[in-house]
Structures are given as structure tokens and as C-alpha cells.
Amino acid sequence: MTKVGVLASGHGSNFQSIIDAVKSGYLNVSIECLITNNADAFAIERAKAHGITSMAILEKDFRTKDDYYRKITTELQTLGVNLVVLAGFMKLVGKALIEAFPMRIMNIHPALLPSFKGLHAQRQALQYGGKVSGCTVHFVDEGLDTGPIIIQAAVPVLSNDTEDTLSERILKYEHEIYPRAIKLFADGALSFEGRVVKIAE
Ligand code: GRF
Numbered sequence: 001m002t003k004v005g006v007l008a009s010g011h012g013s014n015f016q017s018i019i020d021a022v023k024s025g026y027l028n029v030s031i032e033c034l035i036t037n038n039a040d041a042f043a044i045e046r047a048k049a050h051g052i053t054s055m056a057i058l059e060k061d062f063r064t065k066d067d068y069y070r071k072i073t074t075e076l077q078t079l080g081v082n083l084v085v086l087a088g089f090m091k092l093v094g095k096a097l098i099e100a101f102p103m104r105i106m107n108i109h110p111a112l113l114p115s116f117k118g119l120h121a122q123r124q125a126l127q128y129g130g131k132v133s134g135c136t137v138h139f140v141d142e143g144l145d146t147g148p149i150i151i152q153a154a155v156p157v158l159s160n161d162t163e164d165t166l167s168e169r170i171l172k173y174e175h176e177i178y179p180r181a182i183k184l185f186a187d188g189a190l191s192f193e194g195r196v197v198k199i200a201e
Contacts, residue, residue: 002029002186005081007072007089008036012043013171014087014108014178019050021179029186032079035072037091053079059091069094076101083185086140087178090119098142103192105140106185108178110170112136112152117145122167125157133157133166135174137181139197148195150181 008015015034021027034047034054047054055075062068073096076084086093086107098105111121113136116128125133134154141147153173157166184190189200 002083002182003032003079003081004029004083004085004182005032005076005079006034006043006085006087007093008034008041008043008087009038009090010041010043010088012041012046012087014174015043016046017175018085018087018179018182019046019052021183023050027179027183027186029083029182032081033075035075037089043087065094066096069096073097073100083182085178085182092144093140095142098140103139103148106137106150106178106181107140107145107147108174109136109138109145110167110174112154113138113145113149120163122170123163126161126163126166131157133170135170135177137177148192148197150184150190150197150199151177153177 006015019031022029022031031052034043034052036043036056037059039056044054057072059068062071082104084101084105086105093105109121111125112134116124132154134152136152137150139147139150155170155173184199191198
């Protein structure tokens with residue numbers, strides 16, 4: 001069975017959508033833990049409510065970025081995690097973690113990559129004047145939002161959109177495609193041709 005470790009920084013609505021998908025039976029994985037980089041993350045409450053182990057591991061408590069990510073890696077490995085899910089983890093993940101979980105770390109980004117990488121993707125889409133945006137689930141490599149794309153959903157940008165209204169519209173689709181991408185991984189339906197992720201029919 002796929003053992004998932006979730007990393008989150010804040011509200012954790014994507015984390016919740018994964019919990020819900022497990023509870024409903026859609027997703028046959030076990031969520032082993034939540035790790036946050038923020039002791040006040042609301043995601044911690046969600047973990048508690050569902051009996052999921054949570055740990056706040058703060059970068060300031062470590063001498064180097066490498067030490068920090070080595071600690072996170074060790075915790076995940078100790079629990080036997082084989083898929084790391086970044087659910088609003090607002091940090092560029094360190095090398096130690098990426099090397100320990102090659103093509104076994106997923107992220108969700110609130111834009112259609114490779115457009116609007118990095119922070120405030122919804123604001124970037126509005127300012128650029130794109131008429132369609134959306135969300136992307138991708139594997140994590142060492143770049144910023146550059147890893148192989150697993151699933152995307154397109155969402156219209158309306159002329160009266162604010163950052164909030166667009167974010168909310170995109171978030172609904174995030175909650176659909178993230179569990180779907182994890183299910184494809186857990187079912188063994190994903191393979192690679194170079195950087196292209198193939199999905200078995
Ligand atoms: C989402 O928009 C996600 O795409 C981005 O950060 C936001 C996290 O939201 N990476 P939540 O914490 O899952 O509610």
C-alpha cells in the first residue's frame with residue numbers, strides 16, 4: 001500500500017481533500033504523517049481531527065537547509081513513506097529530500113505550468129491578462145515548479161476576477177485533481193517517457 005507523508009504550511013484544504021478521498025474509499029493509501037514548517041498551521045488541526053500524526057519541524061531550529069531537509073527525510077523514512085505530497089508547502093524543497101524520494105514527491109501549483117511559476121500564481125495570471133488559468137499536479141525536481149506534469153485542470157479567468165475569486169475557482173479543481181493524481185500513482189498507472197508522464201488507460 002502507498003504510504004503518504006504530507007508536507008503543508010498553512011490552511012491545508014488540499015490536505016483535507018486527500019483525507020476525505022481516503023475516508024470515502026476513493027483513495028487506497030495510508031496517510032502516515034503531516035509535517036509542517038509552521039507550528040500554527042491549521043493543517044495540524046485537520047490531522048488531529050483524523051488521528052494523523054503531525055510534527056512541526058521548523059527550519060530555524062537547524063543550522064543549515066541541508067540539516068533541515070535531512071531531518072524531514074529521516075522522519076518520513078522512519079515511517080516507511082513512499083510518496084511525499086506537498087500540499088501548500090510554501091518552501092523550495094531541499095536536495096536531501098529530493099534525492100531520497102526521486103519522482104516520489106508531488107506538488108500542486110495554482111496555475112497551468114509552465115506558466116506562472118513560483119509565488120502568487122493567481123495574481124501573476126491576472127496581471128498578465130491570461131484568459132485561462134488552472135492548476136497542475138507535478139513531480140518535484142530541483143527547479144521551481146519545473147518537474148514532470150501529472151494532471152492539469154483549466155479554469156476560466158473572468159474579467160471581474162480578483163485574486164480571491166480566481167484562487168477560489170482554481171482551488172475547487174485542486175481538490176479534485178490532487179486525489180486523482182495520488183490515486184494514479186498508488187494504482188501504478190504512472191510511467192515516464194523522458195520527462196513526459198504517461199498515464200495507463
Ligand atoms: C494552493 O493554492 C496550492 O496550489 C498552493 O498553495 C495553496 C494551498 O492551499 N501551493 P491549502 O493550504 O491546501 O488550502
